[in-house]
Amino acid sequence: xxxxxxxxxxxxxxxxxxVAFNCTYSNSASQSFFWYRQDCRKEPKLLMSVxxxxxxxxxxxxxxxRASQYISLLIRDSKLSDxxxxxxxxxxLSGNTPLVFGKGTRLSxxx
Amino acid sequence: ETGVTQSPTHLxxxxxxxxxxxxxxxxxxxxxxxxQQALGQGPQFIFQYYREEENGRGNFPPxxxxxxxxxxxxxxxxxxxxxxxxxxYLCASSQDSRQPQHFGDGTRLSIL
Numbered sequence: 001x002x003x004x005x006x007x008x009x010x011x012x013x014x015x016x017x018x019v020a021f022n023c024t025y026s027n028s029a030s031q032s033f034f035w036y037r038q039d040c041r042k043e044p045k046l047l048m049s050v051x052x053x054x055x056x057x058x059x060x061x062x063x064x065x066r067a068s069q070y071i072s073l074l075i076r077d078s079k080l081s082d083x084x085x086x087x088x089x090x091x092x093l094s095g096n097t098p099l100v101f102g103k104g105t106r107l108s109x110x111x
Numbered sequence: 112e113t114g115v116t117q118s119p120t121h122l123x124x125x126x127x128x129x130x131x132x133x134x135x136x137x138x139x140x141x142x143x144x145x146x147q148q149a150l151g152q153g154p155q156f157i158f159q160y161y162r163e164e165e166n167g168r169g170n171f172p173p174x175x176x177x178x179x180x181x182x183x184x185x186x187x188x189x190x191x192x193x194x195x196x197x198x199x200y201l202c203a204s205s206q207d208s209r210q211p212q213h214f215g216d217g218t219r220l221s222i223l
Contacts, residue, residue, distance in 0.1 A: 041219075043201055043215060098156065098167060098212070099154075101146075104153055
């Protein structure tokens with residue numbers, strides 16, 4: 001089983017739609033979780049950290065389910081500018097690997 | 112606040128050559144990590160430096176080596192380049208290994 005797994009997509013959604021991405025991780029001792037956004041041929045940029053209580057930042061909501069080792073990202077009222085690849089990132093805080101990235105889920109928001 | 116900067120932005124090399132990539136960390140950040148991102152993949156961890164010492168290493172061969180300097184800038188060196196080394200090389204800095212990392216623009220390396 002891969003350390004961090006994501007549905008690669010692509011997700012093609014119309015403007016205004018709500019879209020959800022899921023991610024699972026294998027290391028139950030993992031402590032920190034993040035969503036990064038990466039535009040084509042650009043560097044990853046931190047979108048938001050994910051907390052056990054869930055957290056919201058405008059149209060974006062992140063959830064963590066430790067029992068199921070599952071992280072989600074919900075985007076409401078999608079904008080064209082949301083088109084990007086969304087990377088699920090886990091910090092296992094064990095071994096020598098600070099951050100483990102999923103392959104990313106590609107989102108295309110269509111007018 | 113100065114962000115993470117990397118140089119060069121693009122580089123073309125041939126098999127067997129050596130390359131050095133450079134990274135200046137964000138102000139106040141003493142931890143630098145290097146990642147390799149192949150097309151269609153997520154970034155893969157190469158190694159991390161904390162206060163000039165290697166603080167962790169991913170599954171990369173010894174021909175991938177690095178340095179961190181007293182000002183926390185860093186270098187990634189790759190010897191005996193192979194075609195599969197073609198990728199985007201990303202440098203990220205953070206205040207410590209548990210904090211979110213902030214990435215530079217990356218160096219796109221092409222091996223011919």
